[in-house]
Amino acid sequence: MEKPEIIWEDSNYVAVNKPSGWLSIPDRFDANKPNILGFLNKLYPKVYVIHRIDKDTSGLILFAKNAEAHQWANDQFSSHSVCKKYLTLVIGRTPEEGEINFKITEDPIHAGRMMCHHKYGKESHTLYKTIANYACGMSLLEVEPKTGRTHQIRVHCLTAGFPLVIDPFYGGEEGIFLSAIKRKFKLSVNQEQENPLMNRLTLHASSLEFIPLGSTSPIKIEAPLTKDFRAVVQQLNKWSIK
Numbered sequence: 001m002e003k004p005e006i007i008w009e010d011s012n013y014v015a016v017n018k019p020s021g022w023l024s025i026p027d028r029f030d031a032n033k034p035n036i037l038g039f040l041n042k043l044y045p046k047v048y049v050i051h052r053i054d055k056d057t058s059g060l061i062l063f064a065k066n067a068e069a070h071q072w073a074n075d076q077f078s079s080h081s082v083c084k085k086y087l088t089l090v091i092g093r094t095p096e097e098g099e100i101n102f103k104i105t106e107d108p109i110h111a112g113r114m115m116c117h118h119k120y121g122k123e124s125h126t127l128y129k130t131i132a133n134y135a136c137g138m139s140l141l142e143v144e145p146k147t148g149r150t151h152q153i154r155v156h157c158l159t160a161g162f163p164l165v166i167d168p169f170y171g172g173e174e175g176i177f178l179s180a181i182k183r184k185f186k187l188s189v190n191q192e193q194e195n196p197l198m199n200r201l202t203l204h205a206s207s208l209e210f211i212p213l214g215s216t217s218p219i220k221i222e223a224p225l226t227k228d229f230r231a232v233v234q235q236l237n238k239w240s241i242k
Helices: 036-041 067-078 152-160 227-239
Strands: 005-009 013-018 058-064 083-091 097-100 104-106 114-116 126-133 138-145 203-210 219-222
Touching: 005 219, 013 036, 036 058, 058 067, 058 219, 083 152, 083 227, 097 152, 104 152, 114 152, 126 152, 138 152, 138 227
Parallel strands: 058 203
Antiparallel strands: 005 013, 013 058, 083 138, 083 203, 097 126, 104 114, 126 138, 203 219
16 A cells, blocks of 8 residues: 655645545544544644545645644635646546536435435536547546535546546446556466556546635645556556547
8 A cells, every 4th residue: 555645835734645545534433544644643743634535535635734724724625715626537538628517415325425416416516627538438537626525526427427437436447457458468478367557446636726824825736646546547648549
């Protein structure tokens, strides 16, 4: 399992590139599960949670180092003035850009899942741009959720007809294999079976733009793709560009 990486900090904030599989905060029942708050508590006297990202999502998460900075950032998140962008691999060929406005609510049948419902859902808005359509049937998107509903990107992409390539909750593949990307693929002589390039949720929080405490101008923090996600994109760009 990859380790968290501190990618930016000042006197008031610290930003971490969270690996997939790490919780944002401690688990209620098992405090020993890897979590970013616990990781930071070993490095700083006090940190405050500003927002969270799902356990299986990798990427940028921001914490405050004091109460004043925490409140300052919280106000921006509450007013939806923070610009958050994600990279995701989806199934299908997507338009150059678009927006999704399906309302989202809890799934009454499957606990912990969300669904789109025109009557009972809450207003939800997502923008996306296509970075690349690949010949193997995948597309790489940059996605900007304008609202902050649970699983918003995952549910919106699913309902719009291009689900995430790997998503344990909402379907898709169990893994991404080179054989699905490279047409003339062969196992090496000593290899009995193919290992996946990536076998977790294909979603990465790539950037965040906000105004830090003490400043009047926004800054943009960017989180590099994790090793597994980067390996998939490299192979797609090498073998599957249309």
